[in-house]
Amino acid sequence: MLKSAAIIQCFLAVLALQGSWAFSWRTPQNNTQSVCPLQDPPTQCGAFCFSILHPMQEELTSIEGKQNLVQTKLLAVQSRLEAERVSLTSKMDAQLVALQTEMKNQVQALQSDMDIKLDSILQTVQAKLDAQLSVLQESLKNIVTKADFEERVNKTEIDPHLPFEKIGNRYFYIEHDLERTWQSAASSCRRMGGYLATPRDEQELNDLLPHLAKSKNYWIGLNDIDQEDEFVSVASGKPAPFLNWDQFQPNNLRNNQDCVYMDYGRMIDSECSDVWPFICQLDNEV
Incomplete structure (x- = not known):
């Protein structure tokens, strides 16, 4: 992708130079414009353009490498977050199952304890009723109607x-x-x-x-x-x-x-x- 961009930029530069077949620039010493006449524009312009665009290509390559690195780190972070999410979900599911099991066991124990107490109360009441019934039956035997x-x-x-x-x-x-x-x-x-x-x-x-x-x-x-x-x-x-x-x-x-x-x-x-x-x-x- 970077090579295509460089070729296009060089092509545009060649087209611009073919109008005058010269290249001009200002020198920093006298701030005057210099003109470099081109004797062989195709040959001279290719090398010139490459020398000008090469640093830019390297910068773009560096940027692309950084982007790839960032993308790689981003993928690593996403993978780590996904792993943590899966692990956390698994732990929460395990804790939920353990909590449900504990609550179920507590309910069963409570119900069993209540059943035992209820049976004891019912047996006590039944014994009292049987005793009272026996006394009543004995009393009825002595009643003369x-x-x-x-x-x-x-x-x-x-x-x-x-x-x-x-x-x-x-x-x-x-x-x-x-x-x-x-x-x-x-x-x-x-x-x-x-x-x-x-x-x-x-x-x-x-x-x-x-x-x-x-x-x-x-x-x-x-x-x-x-x-x-x-x-x-x-x-x-x-x-x-x-x-x-x-x-x-x-x-x-x-x-x-x-x-x-x-x-x-x-x-x-x-x-x-x-x-x-x-x-x-x-x-x-x-």
Whole structure:
């Protein structure tokens, strides 16, 4: 490319010289114009042009070399930047994969821990529910419904000994769960074919005690409703054949305690409107 430019420039110079076949210049000493007549313009002009253009050609060659060097350095920089970009991208991808894996592992560990805790809580709750259900089922076994009670009453019409059981020498029915006033308890015993019970003697009382709950009180058939301090049996209307009063009893508190209950064998007078379980006897001898 540089050679073509030089030839063109030389050609232009030859054309310019052919008009006068001379070359003129100014000398720096006298600032006068000198003229060099050309005897053989083609031969003399070629050598002259080459001597003039040779430094320019070398400068252009130098510039072209520098451009090539710059271009080479630029390509090297671009290659290095591309390599760094690829390396950085690879590192970022690897870090991203590692981060995703770590987050996944942490989520799985957290979920596993939550599952274990949830299972533990559910097992604890289930155990408590099972325990409460067991207690409730046991409680339901001891509950006497109206239908059960009526069934007991109806059975007594078929068998006079049911639901009475023989304790000692007589038949008794002990109601542990239903709580009634004294009058209601007496009516319940009558519907069953019996009466509120009155212990005949100490031996009979001792026979009854193993069948009674120590934590409960039970109505018996003794009362002094008609005459204060004259306790009679509601079954026979006769005076009580046996009394086993608790300490300071009877006290007729507030002058309104005419009915008797037993606290595990100890007799206590109380208001007839109080509610307690009760004991029935089948006969009316006592």
